[in-house]
Amino acid sequence: MNDEDNIHKIKQATHIIHTANNLVAFTGAGISTDSGIPDFRSDVSGLWKRADIDPLEVASLFGFRRNPQTFYEWVRPLANTILNATPNSAHEALVTLETDGLLTSVITQNIDMLHTRAGNTNVYELHGHMRLTTCIRCYHEFDGVPILEQFLMDGLVPHCPDCGGVLKPNVILFGEQLPVRELRQAQEASKKCDVMLIIGSSLEVAPANQMPIIAKRNMAKIIIINLEETHLDHMADVVIHARAAQILPQILTHLQDVV
Ligand SMILES: [Zn+2]
Incomplete structure (x- = not known):
């Protein structure tokens, strides 16, 4: 796509956002890649490519219960990256949209907590988050971040101070239901x-990918900003194949012009 094409699409997207009465954002891993968090489901990721580990096994509820040590070792680089990451200009743009009264909520597939850390207040984290951790025996919840930080230092599987059960980060593992x-x-x-x-x-x-279909069925306009094609591109009103951190600030600038 050439620049002129992009600018035209950015203007179209800006117009749609400007005239929205109820704007909702739906985000995935691509919004956080500019914060240094790899898309851990994509092909290029080391986490999912290791020949000796099957993520579907290790990062499943069954696998976690059977061998929490293997899970924690597997998740260590991701936890380390997430705890050290900061929101990028795309996350910040969504905060501005909320502050300006345009954006009502954010639905996210990300567990990295960058939307809430950036300052969005209405965030639905469909795949959970690392803010809390839950004992798999007594179901008591504890602050997740200090527990993960401790694990990153000593490499020991964290246990419940109340009952001694293993603590599991509140991220949704394979084979686990999404938070109702x-x-x-x-x-x-x-x-x-x-x-x-x-x-x-x-x-x-x-x-999670049903949300855009629900929106479309209820006559919502759809804007897609994603580096690669998606199978829902055909039903969108505007599709921009580019980095979110590059495009969203431009949309904000155009919004200021039209106000
Ligand atoms: Zn417990």
Whole structure:
């Protein structure tokens, strides 16, 4: 795509966002790659490519219960990256949109907490997060970040101070149900929005990828900003194949011009 094409599409997207009554953002790994967090489901990622480890086994609820040490060792580089990452200009743009009264909520597939850390207040984290950790025996919850930091230092699987059970980060593992409340809230937000801004998601993971379809069915306009093509590009009103951190600040600048 040439620059002129991009500028035209950015203007189209800006117009749609400007006239929105209820704008909802739906984000995936692509919004966080500029914060240094690899898309850990994509082909290029080391985490998912190791020949000796099957993530579907290690990062499953079954695998975690059977061998938490292997899970923690596997998740160590990702946890380390996430705890040290900071929000980028795309996350910040979504905060500005919320502050300006345009954006009502963010639905995310990311577990990196960068939307809440950037300052968005209405965030539905469909795949969980690392903010909390839960004992798999007594289900008590504890602050997740200090527990992960401790693990990164000593490499010991964290245990519950109350009952001695293993602590599991509140991220949704394979074979685990999505958090019911977040899922319902996200579905509701998708139904009610009149514009859905999809950022950095390949839209391949169900049921999270149902949100744009729910939005479209309810006559919402769809904007997709993603580096690669998605299988929902054909139903979008505007599709921009570029980095979110590059495009969103430009949309903000154009918004200021039209106000
Ligand atoms: Zn416990």
